[in-house]
Amino acid sequence: MSPSNLNKYEFLEIESTPARNGEIVSIFLNNPESRNSMTWKMGEEFQTEINRISKLKILPRAVIISGRNDVFCAGGDLNLLRSFSEKTFSQNKRDMRKFYSFFLSIRNLQSPVIGALNGHAIGAGLSLGFACDLRFFALEGKYSFNFVRLGIHPGMGSSFLAPELLGKSLGSRLLFTGETFNGEDAKNWGLAVTSVPKNEVYAKALEFAIYMADGAPLALQELKKNLYQWKSLDKALKKEAASQARNFISDDFRETLTSVVEKRSPIFLGK
Known part of the structure; x- marks a missing residue:
């Protein structure tokens, strides 16, 4: 069951692998210059691919989201975040909803979506993994909702997804602190189907997707539709x-941008 390349975007790579009476489609984030960070263009490409998949006559038995370059996703691209600091509240509020929708379009797919978090996943990148239906983690991967440490409210659905998957107490702890956890933690918390060395994550996810393809597709599609509180x-x-729209125009977020340039920890003053 060797994969075949379907298409290549600027920031994504797409592969198809045969499965029982269908295929498994794999979407790889591929932004090597910035650890697969999310740009606006990547988001547009991502939604284009999700729209393509959703219109297929025969839907994939599963879709896998993973990363190239030995990492899953470093979160929002720094240049993109910097651009938000230069916009108005209303512009940011509109653009953030649009940006979320690019990647969270996976929740609208009828096919089950598996996150193969094959390396570090930070901020919005980790949120994308949480938005998947099932997840595989790298034992040595570092995972964090680091939003508050950048001076911004958690985004990309994380304020809902973290408590939904981990419970109110643990989910809130990760959001309030921005602390880092690893693949072993994810497995112990029941967040991962399993956690393995990073070079085995995608293969394990693909193996599981092919096994899942033995299930009745209509039943799986109905199940996905009924699982979530839309x-x-x-x-x-x-x-x-x-909340993020307000934070992006705050002095604290400007301090974040300055601290990145000066390679130091930010000093937040709450204004």
């Missing part, structure tokens, strides 16, 4: 967009 996530996204 309205609750949408409400959380609206609140996140408004």
Whole structure:
């Protein structure tokens, strides 16, 4: 069952692997210059590919999201974040909802989506992994919702997804502190199907996807549709967009940008 390359975007690579009466489609984030960080262009490409998949006559038995370059995703691209600091509150509120929608479009796919977090996943990159239906983690990977340490409210659905998957106490702890956890933690918390060395993560996810392809596709599609609290996530996204829009024009976020250039820890003053 060797994979075949379907298409190549600027920031994505797409592969198809045969499975029982169908295929497994794999989407690889590929931004080698910045550890697969999320750019606006990557988001547009991602949504284009999700739209392509959703219109196929025969839907994939599963979709896998993973990363090239020995990493999953470093979160939002620094240049993109810097551009938000130069916009108005209303512009940021609108653009953040749009940016979220690019990547969270996986929640609208009828096919099950598996996150193969084959390396570090930070901020919005980790949120993308949490938005998947099932997840595989790298034992040595570093994972963090680091939003508050950048002076911004958690985004990309993380304020809903973390408590949904981990419970209120642990989910809130990770959001409030921005602390880092590893693949072993993810396995112990029940967040991962399993955690393995990073060079085995994608292969394990693909093996599992092929096994899952033995299930009845219509039943799996109906199951996915019924698993989620769609309205609750949408409400959380609206609140996140408004909160991040305010944070991006704050002195604290400008301090974050300055500290990155000066290679030091930011000093937040709450204004």
